[in-house]
Amino acid sequence: MKSFFSPISARALRATLTVALAAGFSAAALAHGDVTPQSVDTSTLPQLGEEWRTSNPYDEKSDARKEALRIGTSAYNQNCARCHGLEAISGGIAPDLRKLDSECSDFADAEAKKECFAEMDAYYIATVRRGRTRDGRVYMPPFEGILSQEAVWSIRTYLETRRPTE
Numbered sequence: 001m002k003s004f005f006s007p008i009s010a011r012a013l014r015a016t017l018t019v020a021l022a023a024g025f026s027a028a029a030l031a032h033g034d035v036t037p038q039s040v041d042t043s044t045l046p047q048l049g050e051e052w053r054t055s056n057p058y059d060e061k062s063d064a065r066k067e068a069l070r071i072g073t074s075a076y077n078q079n080c081a082r083c084h085g086l087e088a089i090s091g092g093i094a095p096d097l098r099k100l101d102s103e104c105s106d107f108a109d110a111e112a113k114k115e116c117f118a119e120m121d122a123y124y125i126a127t128v129r130r131g132r133t134r135d136g137r138v139y140m141p142p143f144e145g146i147l148s149q150e151a152v153w154s155i156r157t158y159l160e161t162r163r164p165t166e
Contacts, residue, residue: 072154
């Protein structure tokens with residue numbers, strides 16, 4: 001059976017397809033920031049106001065923790081799991097968020113532990129609000145203006161339940 005393409009055009013076609021596939025795989029690997037953030041309905045949570053909190057208002061003492069966890073689980077799956085992995089178990093494309101503040105638990109001094117968790121909360125909030133860009137490439141999109149403070153802290157509530165237990 002005779003080929004439709006000449007040997008030269010067949011080689012050119014193969015080369016073009018190879019380059020296109022390689023570019024496609026590279027784009028997929030670098031598309032970490034190429035997501036469309038999804039809004040999250042937080043109307044069932046106490047509203048936190050305009051000023052951003054410095055620590056999770058939905059901690060273990062909060063009456064709203066159960067609802068924040070429900071919302072945070074869904075919000076994480078909609079907005080974070082693509083890069084950070086299902087159940088916050090990273091497949092390698094982005095940091096493993098279960099370990100975000102794992103070093104804080106190792107502190108024996110209660111005050112040092114408290115300060116460490118406060119620093120991690122500040123890092124978390126800044127990263128989610130502003131995203132991450134390096135060398136002009138978006139590694140994580142900014143979520144400020146898309147996710148409310150209630151949604152961001154709800155996601156944090158979910159992540160707190162994903163911490164590894166040893």
